[in-house]
Amino acid sequence: MTDKASMADLMAMGVSMAIDTCGGAHVPYCEGRIDATEADPSGVCEPETDIKTTLSTFSGAGFNQADTIALMSCGHTMGGVHHSTFPQIVGPETVSANNLDGGHAFDDTVSTYGINNV
Numbered sequence: 511m512t513d514k515a516s517m518a519d520l521m522a523m524g525v526s527m528a529i530d531t532c533g534g535a536h537v538p539y540c541e542g543r544i545d546a547t548e549a550d551p552s553g554v555c556e557p558e559t560d561i562k563t564t565l566s567t568f569s570g571a572g573f574n575q576a577d578t579i580a581l582m583s584c585g586h587t588m589g590g591v592h593h594s595t596f597p598q599i600v601g602p603e604t605v606s607a608n609n610l611d612g613g614h615a616f617d618d619t620v621s622t623y624g625i626n627n628v
């Protein structure tokens with residue numbers, strides 16, 4: 511971060527370049543974000559949080575309902591649920607020498623990015 515570029519701008523530029531480099535869509539980069547000066551209330555929504563509270567939490571961060579749905583559905587095209595955090599959903603059979611947390615991917619195209627798999 512410098513007096514000319516905010517941390518938020520640097521993160522946005524990194525995301526834009528990473529998506530491009532991985533062969534995904536071209537996300538235009540625009541600068542001008544202002545970094546927060548203090549932390550938001552701690553804690554995140556949990557899977558069992560009701561929809562009203564979830565929408566209200568995202569609204570507090572400036573996201574409307576469409577933004578919230580887009581963020582959640584797109585954010586969850588990569589990664590997965592882990593046995594270590596949700597043993598009631600993902601069983602111990604997913605734990606291996608190469609994956610000590612165990613886990614199950616959210617979908618079967620976790621390493622495919624871009625508009626072709628939408």
Ligand code: HEM
Pocket residue numbers: 555556557558564581582584585586588589590591592593595596
């Ligand atoms: C109400 C909001 C959300 C809820 C309830 C939620 C819930 C979850 C849960 C239960 C997991 C599995 C965690 C684990 O087993 O370790 C997860 C993983 C993940 N979430 Fe969310 N999520 C939310 C919002 C978001 C958003 C907005 C994004 C991104 C824009 C996102 C991106 C991810 C990613 C990438 C993973 C995979 C992490 C990994 O594989 O280590 N989530 N989420």
